[in-house]
Amino acid sequence: MKVAFLGLGAIGAPMAAHFSKSHELVVWNRTPERLREFAALHACTAASTPKEAVKGADAVLTCLPASAQVEEILQGDNGMMAGFSPGGILIDCTSGDPDTSRRIAQRLAEVDVAFADSPVSGGVRAAEAGTLTVMVGADARTYERAVPVLQCFASKIEHMGPVGAGHAIKSVNNALFASSVITFAEGMVGLVKDGINAHQAVDVLNNSSGRSRFSEVLVPAQVLSGKFAPSFRLTLMEKDVSIALDFLKQQGVVPLVLQRTGEALRELHNALGDNADFLEIVKYFERQVGVEIRG
Structure with a gap:
């Protein structure tokens, strides 16, 4: 499976690291220095733009400070929207807000990309150990697609309801x-x-x-x-x-x-x-x- 992971912060980096062990991983980060540091330690490809990161990915994950940042990297010539393929899935692990998540989901649906808000809990230690708890907001089909991806870094995955429920x-x-x-x-x-x-x-x-x-x-x-x-x-x-x-x-x-x-x-x-x-x-x-x- 080809996985794109965008957002290599304190929680995102150890989450992304799990994918480098058994999947083809492409990563992107807003701060180039952190991106270079991660790429030097893990088997992955460092993308220069969100568009480049998501192109051809079977699953895309974001883990950013807020929903506004997720929405921001969707847009523009180099945004995720320009790189998504129909039938794709975006799993947003940001601690975001329900309203923005619903807006993002609606926009992605127009280009046949599924969306699941999937914030995590457990802290850095759980991220490193692969034992995070994930709260998922999505329709039933999207949840089923997201679970095998989330299992790479989580030990408890709960479907809380439709988009927005996780956040x-x-x-x-x-x-x-x-x-x-x-x-x-x-x-x-x-x-x-x-x-x-x-x-x-x-x-x-x-x-x-x-x-x-x-x-x-x-x-x-x-x-x-x-x-x-x-x-x-x-x-x-x-x-x-x-x-x-x-x-x-x-x-x-x-x-x-x-x-x-x-x-x-x-x-x-x-x-x-x-x-x-x-x-x-x-x-x-x-x-x-x-x-x-x-x-």
Whole structure:
């Protein structure tokens, strides 16, 4: 199978690497330097344009920061639309928004190209291990076509509904995650400030009702250890929460906690800058009260 993969970021690169082991792989990235680095490490062909990347591909995957970037590389003389063949399929693993996905799907349908919004969850480690979770929005036939492709880097693949459904649940998932990160940081710095041992507090929390994926997995590995390895930019978390809020409001929901989560992320973004990783949220609250959550 000939696979085109566009977007070699922190998650996209290890996802694409799986295809290089058993398929013909063509890759493209907005940043040429990252493209060259990937091509030097993996068996693949580096394309100079999106059009060149998708030409003749059996399956095309995108993994970009937002749906707007996917829509952008569709267009123009060197865009994906100029390279697609009828009967093709675009599997979009971007953490995108449902409305743009539906617009892209409609446009692709006009040239007989199927579309599945297929955002992933699990982080860099799962991408490297090939154990990501994928939430798919597509019609039944397109989902069936996408599954063998997605199995190259995923261990759990769920058909959530029609186009847009995958991006809807991914945005809500990330909003819930963001809320757990902020509330953990606020609560834990208060406990440590009061003299409670951080390691002990996290252990008790993770055996009680206040635990979360963040507290169980990332806090021991990244916070208590002091590693704070960057994996997901705060700006992208803010973007995902904004998508979730728009989606929820379209459904008639009046969000209270998640609305405040979105506002808090804007404040944190302004304080920490465009390049901050989401783990910097913990350090922000540590500095606020003069303690560190370590142990």
